[in-house]
Amino acid sequence: LGLSMIYGFARQSDGHAKIYSEIGKGTTVKIYLPRYYGDALDCEDTADGFSVEHRAEYGETVLVIEDEAAVRHLVVEVLHDLGYRTVEAIDGPSGLKILQSTKPIDLLITDIGLPGLNGRQVADAARLVRPGLKILFMTGYAIANGVLEPGMQMITKPFAVDALATRARDMIGGK
Template sequence: MGREGRRAEQGETVLIVDDEPTVRMLVTEVLEDLGYTAIEAADSVAGLKVLQSDVRIDLLVTDVGLPGGMNGRQMADAGRVKRPGLKVLFITGYAENAAVGNGHLDPGMAVLTKPFVMEALASRIKELIAGA
C-alpha cells in the first residue's frame, strides 16, 4: 500500500484545540475522512485536561492563539511533560508565527500557516503521525 493510501490504524486519535468552532469542524472532518478519531477542545484549559488524562492521543493539532491563559505552544509544552513524545501540529496566522518560537520547534512539531487547504492539512497530519 502506497504512502498516499495510508489510513489511520485502529484507534489513532487526534486532539484539536481551537477556539473557532468552524476550524475544529473542518479539522475533525479531515481527520474522520482519514480514519482518525477526533477529540475537540475549545481552549487551552480543556486541551491540557485531555493531554493530562489517560486518553490515547497520537497528535495534537492546536491553534497558537488560544483563550484559557496559555497559548498553543505553552499548552503543548505542558502536555509533553506527561507525554514526552507527543507530536504537535500548530495552526497559526502569519503574525502568530513568533509565538511558536520563531521556527525553533522541538522534534515532532510542525507549523501550518493559515489560510491552508485541506489537502495540506491532511498530508501534514499523516506525515507527523507516520513519523516522517
C-alpha cells in the same frame, strides 16, 4: 478569519470569491469554482479527494484544540474522513485537561492563539506528561517566534485540507 478561509478554499480549488457589501443591507459572498467535466463515477471513487497515503492506518486519535468553531469543525471533519478518531477542545485549559488524562492521543493539533493558555503553553505542559507527543501548531499569523522542538511542526491558516491530511499522516507515521 472566516473570509480568509473562504478565499483560501476558493483559491485552492482554482476558483475565486466575490464579496459585495452594502451598509444597512448586508453582505453577499459568491464563490466561483471550476466546473467538473469528467464522469460522475470518477467523482464517487474519490469522493473525499484523499488517497490511501493520507488515511489513518490504525484509527489513531487526534486532539484538536481550536477556539474558532468553524475551523475546529473543518479540521475534525477532514480527520474523520481520513479515518482518525478525534477529540475536541475549545480552549487551552480544556485541551490540557484531556492531555493530562490517560486518553490515548497520537497527535495534538492546536491553534497557537488560544484563550486561557496559548497553544505553545499547552504543548509545553503536555510534553511534561507525554514527552514524545507529536504536535502540529496552526496559526493565522505569519510568525517566527520560538523554536520548534523535534516532533513539532506548524501549518499556516488558511491551509489546503490535503496539506493538513499530508502533514497529519507524516507526523503520526514518523513515530
